[in-house]
Amino acid sequence: MFLKANKIPEATITRLSVYSRVLQILEKNGTLRVSSEEIAQLMDGTAAQVRKDLAYFGEFGTRGIGYDVSGLNKNLMKVLGLNKGRNVAIVGAGRVGRSLALYSGFEKRGFRNLGIFDVEHSRVGGQVGELTVMSMNEIDDFVKEHNVQMGVVAVPAFYAQEVANCLIKAGVRSLLNFAPVSLVVPLGFPVRYVDLSILMETLSFYMGIEEQKEIERANRATKRSAI
């Protein structure tokens, strides 16, 4: 199933998450079968896109009959590795780390948040929901003992690389980074960044393209009226 993995666009992977959520809702509503058109309608996409995305992972549907809702969702969860459950630890008990630790939405999708840590001694021992904030001295043992696969870096920029190093050394397999710095990690190690400034600047770029198009349209209109 993963043979073509390198050729799969990340946008497809992102949409798989959304498809899976759409299917979860349909399943709860008792829907048994669904077409690519129906999935597309529920998430503002096109049927061709849905079929193309799913085709990367095998033949899930039957022409004229559509997809088996529950079966397709099970397959997508498997593709996304969510059938195994993913153990998570958060480093940073500030606003971001605490919000994440208290958010229950992840658990529904197979993520278990097992621990929260902080680099500041004053925060260690504090309570976040049912979890007690632990010291960074404990993280290596904790990751190994609880098979933590995903580390969340939610500390100030200054500490981020050091925290990432600790997590990788302890054995996590991926990082979600909220600190506004690029992390140095081993080649191929999965990291994703949550940096709102960068997202906003990307939006600004695409607004610029639209503005440019409008200027060009206006110029063409002026030229036409001048002829």
Place this chain on the structure above:
Amino acid sequence: MFLKANKIPEATITRLSVYSRVLQILEKNGTLRVSSEEIAQLMDGTAAQVRKDLAYFGEFGTRGIGYDVSGLNKNLMKVLGLNKGRNVAIVGAGRVGRSLALYSGFEKRGFRNLGIFDVEHSRVGGQVGELTVMSMNEIDDFVKEHNVQMGVVAVPAFYAQEVANCLIKAGVRSLLNFAPVSLVVPLGFPVRYVDLSILMETLSFYMGIEEQKEIERANRATKRSAI
């Protein structure tokens, strides 16, 4: 400059933001010139990638001399549309909306947060930093009067589409959406989503690929030892 815009990978746009930040730091430190190798080192990339990314937008550097730090940053800010300043309004005065309104990092990059709104009457009139939470009845006039270009949707999923419709109708040119739903917007309208579940599921997928590779390596090793 925007002629090739459709062919520019979004990852390049994302890196432009990071390059620009690296250049800002260098400029503050009094550095006048920088090579693609030096930029690459400061952000965990390769010199070839830096040169390829920048080449989409013109000939900024001189072979053997490198880039003019201040000039290149001015050009990147222009490409990103940040030289003009971008006016922002936030809808949702909950945890996410308030955090964003209080975050000063955006202003340094040319974003001005002008207003915060909420759909819940109980929140209207409340204070967030120097801003008073306004009612959704006021948003149409506000967007037009203050030339708000970017709308931030930070309301519960149930209200997100309605809020997006109001913002688009009022005249914003892009949306940053924190609600965990897909928004229906006009074709080509720039929207970006901040959905941590999706990011985490993407990471889970890539962890799966690495795990698969390890299984294959182990299988090959077993086969070899069996021969």
